[in-house]
Amino acid sequence: MDRILITGGAGFIGSHLCESLLDNGADLVCVDNYFSGYKDNIREFSLHPYFEMIRHDIIHPLFLEVDKIYHLACPASPIHYKYNAIKTVKTNVLGTINMLGLAKRVKAPILLASSSEVYGDSKVHPQTESYWGNVNPIGIRSCYDEGKRVAETLMMDYHRQNKVDVKIVRIFNTYGPRMAINDGRVVNNFIVQALKGVPLTVYGDGSQTRSFCYVSDLIQVLIKMMETKNFNGPVNLGNPAELPILDLAKKVLNLTKSSSKIIHKPLPPDDPVRRCPDISLAKEKLGWTPKISLEEGLQKTITYFKEKLSLK
Secondary structure (H helix, E strand, O other): OOEEEEEOOOOHHHHHHHHHHHHOOOEEEEEEOOOOOOHHHHHHHOOOOOEEEEEOOOOOOOOOOOOEEEEOOOOOOHHHHHHOHHHHHHHHHHHHHHHHHHHHHHOOOEEEEEEHHHHEOOOOOOEOOOOOOEOOOOOOOHHHHHHHHHHHHHHHHHHHHHOOOEEEEEEOOEEOOOOOOOOOOHHHHHHHHHHHOOOEEEEOOOOOEEEOEEHHHHHHHHHHHHHOOOOOOOEEEOOOOEEEHHHHHHHHHHHHOOOOOEEEEOOOOOOOOOOOEOOHHHHHHHOOOOOOOHHHHHHHHHHHHHHHOOOO
16 A cells, blocks of 8 residues: 655645545655645545544655655635745645655655746747746746745756656646635636626736636646656646636526626736647547646535535
8 A cells, every 4th residue: 555645635626636545555645734724625534444644834844654645725816925035936846845855755656746837938839848948037926936836846956866756737727626725726616606606807908818628637637647657748738728718707607697797907917828738649649638727626625615605
């Protein structure tokens, strides 16, 4: 039985990964400082005989004996990561150094949850792993964007210098149950606003695009990546179905049968205009393509938020 460490395990993606690995018979150690993770996300696992929770901030070293490490810890929502930008950088840099040090000591493979944000406001479309990105190093988002880029640098340096078995995944927009109500990302923003009957906030004219991957598809490929030998990545993980934000807002209104209006606000600085993954490498190396359609995934997410908001 593998003893697996998940940093950020009480977060949105982390908690789904916990659930899947426990179902597959893992002995799990979940680490989170609860800055953007929630105890409610992992409460149902608390009595599981092979689940252990440690409240810890990974900018400080952690001494454990584990067989595999999924390094997911870092707030992924702009509201959270801009709240304390220096702490975000520390999490990405010091936290990654600490986890790589642990991986080196115990000889465990380590998977880094990097982000499509490493591409910045991309000049290449769709984005391929060979593209080096277009990131503003002094912008208000750079704590996260550049933080993830440095985390990737550290992963490859530990691999080359210390022979650590590293795996880098670049995660594109992911959504589903257990997203925080107030985390500011577009899918839950729209769903919560529609369910509450308040106007849906679209930034800019809504022509900017994103692609949305349902969380169960992502979890499946994270585990697949960890189990794949002789492949370090980076590899794009996301759904290549591209959609303008305004169309997403209209889709949410239709699925929720909400009478909310759509209002427009100025586009935030450094907000990418187009974002869509080229997943050819994931298909080739991991045999993976996402299966859940946007409509199906949105319906599941709407059901979750209805319960969360205590709406019938």
